[in-house]
Amino acid sequence: MTLANDLDIEQTRAHFPALRSGHIFADNAGGSQVPKDVVDRISDYLLNTNVQVNVDYSISIQSTQRVAEGRAAAARLLNAAKPEQIILGGSSTANMENLLRQFDGDVNAGDEFILMDGEHEANNGTWKKLAARTGAIIKYWHPVITSPENPFSVVHRVEHLTPLITPKTRVVAFSACSNILGSVVPVKEISKAVRAEAAAKGAQKVDISIDAVAYAPHRRIDVQDWDIDFCMLSFYKVYGPHAAALYVRSPVHPSSSSVAHELVYGSTGILPYLLSLTPINDLQATFDAIASHEKSLVDPLLAFFTHPEQRARGLMIVGSEDAHDIGRVPTISFVIQGENPIPSQEIVKRINRKGGVGIRGYKYSCTTEDGVQLSLDGGVARISLVHYNTVEEVHKIIEILKEIIYT
Amino acid sequence: MSSLDIQKVRASFPALSPNSQFSSSGVPYVFADNAGGSQALASVVNKISDYLLNTNAQFGADYAVSKVATKRVFEDAQEIARLVFGYDEGEGDIVWGSSTTLSLEALARSMELGGKIKAGDEIIVTTEHEANVGPWTKLASRVGATVKIWKHSPIPTSTGRPNPFSIGLTLDSLLPLLTPKTRLLAFTGCSNVLGSATPVADIVKAVRKKMGELGGSLEVSLDCVAYAPHMKMDVKEWDVDYCSFSWYKVYGPHLSSMYIRKSLLAAPSSPGEPHLYSLVHHFLSAKPSISNTALKLQPGSPGYELVYATTAVVEYLCGLIGSDVSLTSLTKAFNQLQTHDYTIIQPLLQFLTSEAAYTAGVRVVGDEALSTDGKVKHGRAPTVSFVFIDSSSSSSSSTSASTSNKLRKKLWSKSIVGHVDNAGGIGIRYGHFYAYGLGTSLGLLPPQSAEGEFKNEEEALEASLEDGVVRVSLVHYNTVEEVERIIAVLKEALGL
Numbered sequence: 096m097t098l099a100n101d102l103d104i105e106q107t108r109a110h111f112p113a114l115r116s117g118h119i120f121a122d123n124a125g126g127s128q129v130p131k132d133v134v135d136r137i138s139d140y141l142l143n144t145n146v147q148v149n150v151d152y153s154i155s156i157q158s159t160q161r162v163a164e165g166r167a168a169a170a171r172l173l174n175a176a177k178p179e180q181i182i183l184g185g186s187s188t189a190n191m192e193n194l195l196r197q198f199d200g201d202v203n204a205g206d207e208f209i210l211m212d213g214e215h216e217a218n219n220g221t222w223k224k225l226a227a228r229t230g231a232i233i234k235y236w237h238p239v240i241t242s243p244e245n246p247f248s249v250v251h252r253v254e255h256l257t258p259l260i261t262p263k264t265r266v267v268a269f270s271a272c273s274n275i276l277g278s279v280v281p282v283k284e285i286s287k288a289v290r291a292e293a294a295a296k297g298a299q300k301v302d303i304s305i306d307a308v309a310y311a312p313h314r315r316i317d318v319q320d321w322d323i324d325f326c327m328l329s330f331y332k333v334y335g336p337h338a339a340a341l342y343v344r345s346p347v348h349p350s351s352s353s354v355a356h357e358l359v360y361g362s363t364g365i366l367p368y369l370l371s372l373t374p375i376n377d378l379q380a381t382f383d384a385i386a387s388h389e390k391s392l393v394d395p396l397l398a399f400f401t402h403p404e405q406r407a408r409g410l411m412i413v414g415s416e417d418a419h420d421i422g423r424v425p426t427i428s429f430v431i432q433g434e435n436p437i438p439s440q441e442i443v444k445r446i447n448r449k450g451g452v453g454i455r456g457y458k459y460s461c462t463t464e465d466g467v468q469l470s471l472d473g474g475v476a477r478i479s480l481v482h483y484n485t486v487e488e489v490h491k492i493i494e495i496l497k498e499i500i501y502t
Numbered sequence: 503m504s505s506l507d508i509q510k511v512r513a514s515f516p517a518l519s520p521n522s523q524f525s526s527s528g529v530p531y532v533f534a535d536n537a538g539g540s541q542a543l544a545s546v547v548n549k550i551s552d553y554l555l556n557t558n559a560q561f562g563a564d565y566a567v568s569k570v571a572t573k574r575v576f577e578d579a580q581e582i583a584r585l586v587f588g589y590d591e592g593e594g595d596i597v598w599g600s601s602t603t604l605s606l607e608a609l610a611r612s613m614e615l616g617g618k619i620k621a622g623d624e625i626i627v628t629t630e631h632e633a634n635v636g637p638w639t640k641l642a643s644r645v646g647a648t649v650k651i652w653k654h655s656p657i658p659t660s661t662g663r664p665n666p667f668s669i670g671l672t673l674d675s676l677l678p679l680l681t682p683k684t685r686l687l688a689f690t691g692c693s694n695v696l697g698s699a700t701p702v703a704d705i706v707k708a709v710r711k712k713m714g715e716l717g718g719s720l721e722v723s724l725d726c727v728a729y730a731p732h733m734k735m736d737v738k739e740w741d742v743d744y745c746s747f748s749w750y751k752v753y754g755p756h757l758s759s760m761y762i763r764k765s766l767l768a769a770p771s772s773p774g775e776p777h778l779y780s781l782v783h784h785f786l787s788a789k790p791s792i793s794n795t796a797l798k799l800q801p802g803s804p805g806y807e808l809v810y811a812t813t814a815v816v817e818y819l820c821g822l823i824g825s826d827v828s829l830t831s832l833t834k835a836f837n838q839l840q841t842h843d844y845t846i847i848q849p850l851l852q853f854l855t856s857e858a859a860y861t862a863g864v865r866v867v868g869d870e871a872l873s874t875d876g877k878v879k880h881g882r883a884p885t886v887s888f889v890f891i892d893s894s895s896s897s898s899s900s901t902s903a904s905t906s907n908k909l910r911k912k913l914w915s916k917s918i919v920g921h922v923d924n925a926g927g928i929g930i931r932y933g934h935f936y937a938y939g940l941g942t943s944l945g946l947l948p949p950q951s952a953e954g955e956f957k958n959e960e961e962a963l964e965a966s967l968e969d970g971v972v973r974v975s976l977v978h979y980n981t982v983e984e985v986e987r988i989i990a991v992l993k994e995a996l997g998l
Contacts, residue, residue: 143523146535146929185604
């Protein structure tokens with residue numbers, strides 16, 4: 096049964112000229128494709144309003160307005176209360192580097208930062224650098240293994256985070272969804288638990304920093320509902336150009352970051368595109384439809400990987416195998432170990448050599464709550480899909496996987 | 503040498519078309535604030551679109567789309583940048599960034615963390631654009647280094663009539679500032695206000711010679727943002743260590759490139775050796791392909807679609823002389839641009855230095871740059887700034903800008919620009935243009951009519967500084983006809 100609010104996959108794909116070639120884009124966690132309207136907006140800016148901003152003459156007023164629209168659009172995507180809480184920059188890494196400088200003097204030696212073990216450096220690296228500069232201490236929130244048949248089926252749970260909080264906790268920084276493990280974590284619930292625990296233990300000031308880069312293509316962000324202090328978003332992973340937005344609940348200084356105006360204006364095309372995906376013209380409805388479609392992509396992949404035949408062959412998902420989890424996004428990282436292992440880089444090569452599909456490998460390491468370090472020296476192979484991928488594409492990918500594993 | 507095909511030039515820029523949204527009744531807008539950003543080539547716009555629609559994939563993977571993307575950004579654009587800066591293969595590397603300001607800030611941070619500038623060291627800056635001043639003054643303040651200012655000096659006027667704003671950077675006021683502790687010299691290849699190219703090669707040669715005699719050595723950071731749209735850069739001849747510019751002023755996208763001398767990028771060979779510290783993720787820093795290259799100064803990636811689009815700028819320039827992309831053809835193209843530039847600013851300089859304009863109170867801020875035969879002096883960029891002073895205010899015979907702080911404007915620069923804006927169809931600008939120290943040194947009081955608005959002279963000078971100069975900044979797609987229109991409107995604005 097097709098619900099009125101289901102995605103119309105043909106209509107969705109029609110927005111993306113890059114999809115016409117028939118190539119299967121299966122490395123979306125490395126960057127998604129871009130709708131024509133976003134590209135047209137970039138061109139429009141450069142051809143029609145390309146003058147210095149914040150100057151008196153009339154065309155400048157238009158270009159200034161377009162840049163302001165970019166901030167306003169990012170504020171809506173994140174559900175920030177005010178556009179002033181949005182810093183735009185060339186990349187999330189650059190935005191966080193900029194944010195780091197705002198912390199001079201606001202962190203003391205001995206303060207504690209809690210980071211998510213194994214997560215992307217754009218978030219973790221920033222806080223590690225700040226800790227090195229200020230003498231703050233890093234603690235790690237470790238995941239647990241969730242399937243007895245798979246030592247890599249790791250998931251982060253809030254009950255292993257809260258015990259890490261002490262009176263000295265200053266920052267808790269984690270990903271809303273891992274770019275490797277592919278499970279959404281319940282940010283609102285975690286934020287609430289962290290703040291309650293922090294209050295109970297007498298921690299003076301706790302900032303919560305969320306990396307929503309790998310989350311944003313799949314689910315709706317709501318920084319106010321989440322009650323968080325910082326949130327990173329990279330537009331090029333959520334159907335936009337190579338620019339980024341950082342939400343800062345209480346901006347200390349006016350934004351000093353810099354980003355190409357044409358890309359900022361291009362990013363204003365993301366919101367209308369997302370809203371167009373259902374007739375309701377509402378972000379939650381859009382992301383509900385996306386979640387529903389993504390489940391149809393995730394289910395066959397999980398079923399394939401957890402099938403006894405594949406288990407026997409040594410295929411293992413790195414991340415949750417739970418098909419019931421609606422927060423399981425179509426980012427499926429895996430390894431092939433067992434008696435006849437295939438190094439992840441080799442898996443990626445063989446798949447890509449088939450032609451017609453592109454995936455990527457990735458380094459990953461973490462230690463579980465029980466102190467077990469996952470043995471992933473060769474990294475993982477990763478299939479990462481979004482809502483413009485189709486079930487047919489998933490079946491093709493599975494066929495290719497079978498070919499390279501069993502021949 | 504054949505001259506610039508102005509039709510071909512203008513046809514390459516959609517904003518200049520009679521049908522563009524800037525045009526009025528088929529008359530193209532006169533863009534005369536190009537120092538704030540030039541118009542973009544159609545081919546640049548097309549390449550951005552092409553990249554995003556056809557090769558928008560993450561790098562380093564071995565599937566076809568990724569390979570093309572990788573080549574476009576890391577090979578094609580990298581090679582084009584090499585030609586633009588003029589260094590030999592292997593002798594330099596490029597930092598791609600969102601802005602020159604941010605890239606220089608990153609460079610300063612990297613130098614600090616790598617121990618290249620320490621307490622007691624000396625840094626020389628100018629009062630030119632903040633991008634190549636601010637990062638160094640902030641660095642000095644953080645580490646306890648000393649900042650010295652290489653001030654502008656009076657330079658001879660073209661007409662022989664006194665002009666306290668006829669100033670420029672000269673070597674003889676720089677050399678005395680050097681000591682064995684000088685570690686960095688930061689200056690501009692061309693001022694975005696004064697509009698004259700600095701004789702970089704001569705300056706760097708003399709500076710390095712003196713430093714050798716003093717038993718020290720320094721590095722040179724050159725700001726070519728206002729230079730790059732007009733003249734061919736040549737970091738090899740200049741012997742500079744860092745050189746930055748912004749593509750959006752050179753007919754391209756909003757992106758910056760900074761050249762770094764390759765030898766300066768080497769990772770330290772022993773602990774404690776001063777070096778350029780890596781600003782990127784630690785697991786990347788460990789790779790020699792990063793720790794020894796400009797990539798270590800690029801936290802987070804530049805917009806790839808924009809990097810790729812820069813190749814269109816160089817293809818366009820070489821195409822103007824009907825050639826394939828090469829260093830020779832790019833150099834020839836810039837010669838053609840420069841010749842055209844002299845043609846278009848000659849009438850403007852002549853007007854601004856005319857008897858009538860001078861008597862009324864017009865003063866060029868910068869080199870009046872007209873030889874006795876009426877030709878424009880070599881190295882004068884088509885960026886012309888001026889102020890309109892009340893020549894009856896005292897010290898009008900003074901030849902030193904820094905001491906004549908009793909001179910008064912006759913009209914706010916803002917009102918002159920406002921008049922031009924109201925006339926319609928022409929865009930010029932007023933202000934200090936982020937050359938804040940330079941603006942301060944002009945020391946002009948506001949017009950008499952505004953006398954009562956300020957509490958004290960300090961406030962009055964502040965307001966006048968914000969008001970700054972009037973600036974007309976052209977590029978090679980402007981025409982003599984456009985300049986004549988500008989002159990006509992300025993005459994009205996100035997009551998001439």
